[in-house]
Structure formats: structure tokens, C-alpha cells
Amino acid sequence: MLTQAPKGTKDILPRDTHKWNFVESVFREICERRGFAEIRTPVFEYTELFSRGVGETTDIVQKQMYSFADYDGRGLTLRPEGTASVARAFLEHKLYAEPQPSKFAYEISCYRHERQQKGRQREFHQFGVECFGSADMLADAEVIALAADFFAALGVRGVELRVNSIGCPACRGGHREALRAFLSPKRDALCDTCKTRFDRNPMRILDCKSPVCGELVKGAPSMLDYLCDACREDFAALRRNLDALGIAFEVDAGIVRGLDYYTKTAFEFVSNRIGAQGTVCGGGRYDHLIEELGGPPTPGVGFGLGIERLLLLMEAEDARIPPAKGADAYIAYLGEGAKLAGLGLLRRLRAAGLRAEMDGPARNLKGQLKRADRLGARFAIVIGEEELAANAALLKDMVSGEQRRVARDEILSALAADFRERKE
RNA sequence: GUGGGUAUCGUCAAGCGGUUAAGACCCAGGGUUGUGGUUCCUGUAUGCGUGGGUUCGAUUCCCACUACCCACCCCA
Numbered sequence: 001m002l003t004q005a006p007k008g009t010k011d012i013l014p015r016d017t018h019k020w021n022f023v024e025s026v027f028r029e030i031c032e033r034r035g036f037a038e039i040r041t042p043v044f045e046y047t048e049l050f051s052r053g054v055g056e057t058t059d060i061v062q063k064q065m066y067s068f069a070d071y072d073g074r075g076l077t078l079r080p081e082g083t084a085s086v087a088r089a090f091l092e093h094k095l096y097a098e099p100q101p102s103k104f105a106y107e108i109s110c111y112r113h114e115r116q117q118k119g120r121q122r123e124f125h126q127f128g129v130e131c132f133g134s135a136d137m138l139a140d141a142e143v144i145a146l147a148a149d150f151f152a153a154l155g156v157r158g159v160e161l162r163v164n165s166i167g168c169p170a171c172r173g174g175h176r177e178a179l180r181a182f183l184s185p186k187r188d189a190l191c192d193t194c195k196t197r198f199d200r201n202p203m204r205i206l207d208c209k210s211p212v213c214g215e216l217v218k219g220a221p222s223m224l225d226y227l228c229d230a231c232r233e234d235f236a237a238l239r240r241n242l243d244a245l246g247i248a249f250e251v252d253a254g255i256v257r258g259l260d261y262y263t264k265t266a267f268e269f270v271s272n273r274i275g276a277q278g279t280v281c282g283g284g285r286y287d288h289l290i291e292e293l294g295g296p297p298t299p300g301v302g303f304g305l306g307i308e309r310l311l312l313l314m315e316a317e318d319a320r321i322p323p324a325k326g327a328d329a330y331i332a333y334l335g336e337g338a339k340l341a342g343l344g345l346l347r348r349l350r351a352a353g354l355r356a357e358m359d360g361p362a363r364n365l366k367g368q369l370k371r372a373d374r375l376g377a378r379f380a381i382v383i384g385e386e387e388l389a390a391n392a393a394l395l396k397d398m399v400s401g402e403q404r405r406v407a408r409d410e411i412l413s414a415l416a417a418d419f420r421e422r423k424e
Numbered sequence: 425g426u427g428g429g430u431a432u433c434g435u436c437a438a439g440c441g442g443u444u445a446a447g448a449c450c451c452a453g454g455g456u457u458g459u460g461g462u463u464c465c466u467g468u469a470u471g472c473g474u475g476g477g478u479u480c481g482a483u484u485c486c487c488a489c490u491a492c493c494c495a496c497c498c499c500a
Contacts, residue, residue, distance in 0.1 A: 306500030369460040
């Protein structure tokens with residue numbers, strides 16, 4: 001038990017961290033170029049933030065939150081998602097007084113008590129962006145484009161963009177009634193969960209994966225037919241914007257977000273290559289969230305993008321991830337005098353910005369070169385009795401196998417010349 | 425919360441009632457005291473997830489538990 005990470009959590013080991021660093025650096029660059037500035041918020045928040053923000057009736061709030069009382073008796077919760085925290089920070093620091101819209105980007109860990117499976121953990125990580133203060137569909141298109149550009153920059157091909165409009169509170173009511181009227185005669189045939197959805201949130205039935213419900217739902221009134229004029233025009237504008245940006249998409253009336261704060265635009269980037277949890281990125285518009293949290297009416301749009309799922313997808317696609325960088329130089333030595341001379345050299349190489357390594361206790365030369373090889377060292381520097389006496393060292397190119405003797409003081413410039421050559 | 429599957433060395437695994445518990449990879453050491461990635465040799469599980477049973481005997485059969493995986497649900 002002591003040697004086991006909690007259920008649903010995973011260590012990210014040194015052999016994998018370069019992959020994380022890679023996608024992180026690409027994400028940062030993409031966001032920076034579009035003016036989405038990084039924001040960092042706490043891992044936990046007061047519980048009410050999520051129950052109000054995410055919605056009392058959602059699964060997340062009802063049964064998935066890691067909530068606890070601290071020593072002062074305050075109810076705290078490990079964040080199950082990112083948007084609520086960013087919205088809170090936006091209000092707390094009155095960022096709405098700054099030039100609008102405000103655009104944020106972040107990378108966070110999230111916590112949800114779920115039964116784990118492929119692509120679903122209890123602690124997971126996501127990239128996210130939020131854009132507050134613009135009701136224009138240009139913002140939605142920009143947010144979607146950012147995700148699309150991110151996938152493209154990583155060379156990820158197997159994701160499809162699905163977009164939908166789930167309307168605003170005004171038009172959703174009409175659709176709900178129409179849906180109930182349509183399904184009412186078939187109610188008994190619905191699957192058990194959908195029977196309960198019928199009263200609570202009939203829209204979810206459209207999204208049910210059971211083949212029975214899928215059949216029953218055929219021909220059901222689509223939300224898209226019940227959009228009010230404003231929502232319909234916005235949805236059309238979004239599609240025009242995406243076309244103008246050259247972003248391929250599919251309208252999918254089945255896309256329904258599981259968090260209460262969403263309005264109008266809902267979208268997902270999905271893949272069928274990473275198991276049942278195919279949504280790599282999901283987001284949409286939330287025009288009433290800020291108000292719900294007690295702020296001035298402020299529209300917003302954003303997404304969350306699952307990093308574990310992204311990495312799963314990249315693995316499935318054999319996407320190119322730059323390999324971890326090996327050492328630049330490895331110093332091998334024979335004898336105590338050579339060891340000390342090597343130590344001095346080691347420090348100079350590092351000061352010059354190289355990744356240089358040397359080990360003790362000494363193995364034989366063969367063992368040391370083997371070690372250099374394992375470390376992916378570009379060069380081995382051998383200092384033995386002869387070299388020590390001559391104030392020199394053997395510089396061995398680990399790729400070509402060539403080696404030559406150079407004065408110890410000139411190793412740095414010899415290496416510098418070589419690294420420069422290879423760069424050109 | 426509900427199903428189903430799997431549990432033998434760091435990893436991938438063979439064994440399916442009586443074996444010194446294969447093999448491969450990895451790792452460590454070595455091939456006559458100075459050369460890696462190739463090759464050759466050597467070494468590494470008193471142990472088969474945990475606890476009970478059945479049996480003369482259990483890694484092999486039965487039960488329970490636990491963990492992991494996959495799916496439902498939900499979502500990133």
C-alpha cells in the first residue's frame with residue numbers, strides 16, 4: 001500500500017517528462033502568439049465556487065468532487081475543472097476593468113472521483129484557455145482555432161471538430177418541451193438512466209450511447225430548430241467564421257456539455273483512436289457564469305484539453321516528439337590524478353553551458369564508455385595516465401568513433417567548434 | 425455506483441496438481457589490469473498479488489479479499 005500511488009493517479013517518470021515538456025512548450029507558444037496570457041490559480045477553492053459555477057445538478061458536483069473541511073471548518077474542494085477558478089480570479093482582481101476581452105491560458109491538474117479507465121484518471125491534467133468579455137462569435141472561432149492550431153502544430157491528425165449550439169436559457173425551454181412531447185409516448189422504452197433524464201434534462205437523451213435510445217431519438221426535435229433568432233444568427237456567424245479560418249468541422253446536434261454554465265456554442269475535438277474516452281478537447285460559451293458568481297454580466301468562451309488523452313493520441317499516431325537530449329560530453333578517467341583533472345574539466349564544461357557528466361566510483365574504461373553510451377553522450381573525453389602527464393585528453397566522437405588527442409585547455413574550444421559545425 | 429477481464433523476476437512472459445519455476449529484454453560483472461553501441465561468457469524469483477481452504481503434495485483446483493485494466497456512466 002505504501003508503494004502504491006492512490007487509485008486513479010499516475011507518476012510521470014523521467015522517461016516521459018520530455019513529452020510533457022514538449023507539448024507544454026508548443027502550447028505556450030501557440031497561446032502567446034494569440035495574446036492568451038498565462039494565469040495560475042490555486043489547486044483548491046471554496047466548495048461553493050464549484051457548486052455555483054459548475055452547477056448543483058451536474059455529476060461533477062453531485063458525486064465527483066474531492067471536498068474536505070480544513071482546520072478552520074471551511075469547505076474546500078480540489079478543483080474539478082479550470083474555468084470556475086479563472087472566472088473567480090477575474091472577478092476578485094477586477095480584471096474586467098482592464099481592456100476587454102481578457103484572454104487567459106493555463107495548465108492545471110484537476111481532480112474528479114471517478115472509476116478510472118483508459119484516458120480517465122482521478123488526477124488528470126489539462127490545458128485550457130478562457131476569453132472573457134466578448135459576446136461576438138469571433139471569440140468562439142478564435143478559441144476553436146487555437147485548439148485546431150495546437151493540434152496541427154503537434155502534427156496530430158486524427159481529431160475531428162464537432163460543433164453545436166445549445167442555445168440560451170430563453171430558447172432552451174421551448175426545445176425541452178418539444179423534446180418531452182416527442183419522447184413522451186416512448187418513455188417506457190428508454191434506458192434506465194434516460195428515464196431519469198426525461199424529467200431532469202431531456203437534452204441528454206440525445207447524447208445517449210445505448211442503441212435503443214439512439215433509435216428512439218431518431219427524428220427527435222433538434223435544439224438547432226428551436227434556437228431563438230439571436231442564437232440562430234450567432235451559430236451561423238460561428239460557422240462562417242470557421243469557414244473563413246479554413247477550419248473543417250461537422251455540426252453535431254448531439255454535443256451537449258455536462259457543465260451547467262454552457263450556453264450557445266458547444267464544441268468537441270474527438271478521436272476514435274484512444275478508447276471510449278474520445279474527447280480530447282471540449283469547450284464552449286458560458287455567457288452567464290460570471291453573473292452567476294456575482295459579477296457584472298460578462299460573456300465568456302473557452303475550452304479544456306486533456307493532456308493525458310492528447311499524449312495517448314500522439315502515441316497512437318506515432319506523432320513525432322523530440323527525443324530527450326543526451327549528454328554533450330562524458331568524462332572517463334583512469335587513476336586518481338586523472339579523476340581530479342577530470343573534475344576540473346567537468347566544471348569548466350558545465351560553466352560553458354554543456355551537459356557534461358562523470359561518475360564515481362571508477363569502473364574500467366570499458367565500463368565508463370558503456371555508461372557514456374547509455375547517457376547518449378555525443379563525446380567521450382578520456383583522461384588516462386598518459387594524457388594526465390601530457391596535460392591532454394582523448395576526445396572521442398561517440399557517433400563516428402573517431403578520436404584524437406587534444407590539449408586539455410583546448411577541449412572547450414574543440415567542442416565548441418564541433419557543436420557549431422553540427423548546427424549548421 | 426454497475427458489469428467483465430487479468431494478477432509468475434524491473435519489463436514481456438512459459439509452466440496449468442509432484443519441475444533445481446523455462447526463455448527473452450533490461451541490469452550488473454567479465455572476455456588477461458586503456459575503449460562504447462556488435463559479439464561471447466557469468467550472475468540475478470527459497471518465489472508465483474494477499475488470506476483461507478481442497479489435497480500426501482498447489483504457482484497450478486476452489487473461495488474471499490485487494491490491486492490493475494477495459495467498458496457502462498460521465499467527461500478532459
